Amino acid sequence: MNKLKLVWWLLNLCLLAAGVVAIGYAAVVSKGEDLLISMAVTKHDEKIGTFTGACLLASFLLSIVAITRPVYRNKLLIAFNWTLVVNMCVATAVGTSIWFVSLRQRNHFAKVWVKQSPNEQAHLQNKFSCCGYYNATTEGLFMTALGFCADTEFAEAQRGCIDEITTRTDYTLENVFTSIYGFVGIVGALFLATVCVINERKLEVRFAKIDAKRGGSGFV
Template sequence: MPTKLMMIFVAFDIIFAACGGLLMGFSLVSEQTMRGDPTLDNVARNLLLDQCPLTAGVVNAIFIFVTFLLSLPALFLPTNRGWLRAQGWLVVFCAVFTLGLGLSVWVSTLQTRRQLGVMWGQQTPLIQSLLQQKFNCCGYHNSTSPPFIQDTTCTNSLVAAQKAGCIGDFSKFANGYLDLIFTAAFGMVGVDAILVLCVAMVIQYRNEQERYRHIDEKVGTGAF
């Protein structure tokens, strides 16, 4: 009959693997979406995802899956501690890896306006026009700086002058979207930390069981 400790350990081990699946799925789907044609729905999101470490996310997910596989022998070998130690160190590595990804996204949110300004200047007129239509704005700072792209939203200079620049709404969207990404990454680090504690407790529990077993063997030998 499995102990409560082992049940908690297995539960968080599965959650740990699920986090790896979510990270892998998000990274691969995002890369696939970015290769598609830009639309009003995905243009802003794709520009932000292009700045995220998606390839590193895939690599991190692979390490998470490998770590989960290393935990399986420990589940079927009730006295083993070597596999658990290996898993514990790999979970720490994955946690640091994930924390680094989350911090890189978080740091980018501290300079959102400056980075988006550079990003805007690097885009084609089509992308700039889609952004104008999405946020109902003209130009980045305003209709003249840089000059707006004439489209269905900014039909002429008079209409464009009456609309705000895209910097405000675009920055607000970027901060909200990137906040979700790095918050999810930090949440995964929290799961990693709990799993490390579970691994440490299981190792301690098995150490005690081994010690008691040795004591019983000595007592049994002496009695014999």
């Protein structure tokens, strides 16, 4: 039982860490200091990340209360396990949605590119020495003749920014959905560990009753 509790506590601390990481990353992204990260992770994604982290932390707090209850009171531990099921569903849905975005980045970020302001587009063009999204034509989503691309004739000979953008956003998206799937693994393992703890607590109560009937002679 002691080894089981140790494993349970380690997994529970991992749950705490996952919640802190989710909220912390959402807070960093919300500052908008990195334009590419802001393009890859939308405000909607930030809110979902914060919500996911908050759910994980709420489950952690419930677990502390539940595990400190007497061994014959397991309702809170059962409720805790239900919150873990909800967390697994939410995290899986979020991770999968981001994974789908990563599979169709070229088309997805074409829409994102169009929504950027001229200054933001110019910033990316200057940073990567490229012009437009696909190329420096109207069809290639060349919309900002500023900075590196101020000369339209020069711009026409330059490559588009698509490869530079998608290569870097791909790294961001892969790290995000991989981390979220990692959260799912932690929650799933903690769910199983909690089931084991509940069963062990029930056995402990059962043997205590048997021992009491035997006169408390140390059967358990």
